[in-house]
Amino acid sequence: MLEQPKPPELDASDDILHEISTLLIQEGNLDALYDHILEAATELMSSDMASIQLLDPEGGQLRLLGWRGFHPQSAIFWDRVHFRTSRLVIS
DSSP states (O other): OOOOOOOHHHHHHHHHHHHHHHHHHHOOOHHHHHHHHHHHHHHHTTOSOEEEEEEETTTTEEEEEEEESSOHHHHHHTSEEETTTSOOOOO
16 A cells, blocks of 8 residues: 655654654753744644643642743743642643
């Protein structure tokens, strides 16, 4: 059976994901890695805004690692989200 050619946007997605996985292996700077993940997520999802958070179960919070497209005051507000006392919205 012949494999169907991928649409160009899937080839681009594969390239982005490959670049991130390479950075994950090679990159010593986590902030740069988070920035690349945000860039890829906004591109792949055709989004104007994105954020990445880290779950700290012992501290009972989410910590904002990076963001794009939000007002800077929003980033300050969401810097730490205590999930034992806050309602999380997943969309």
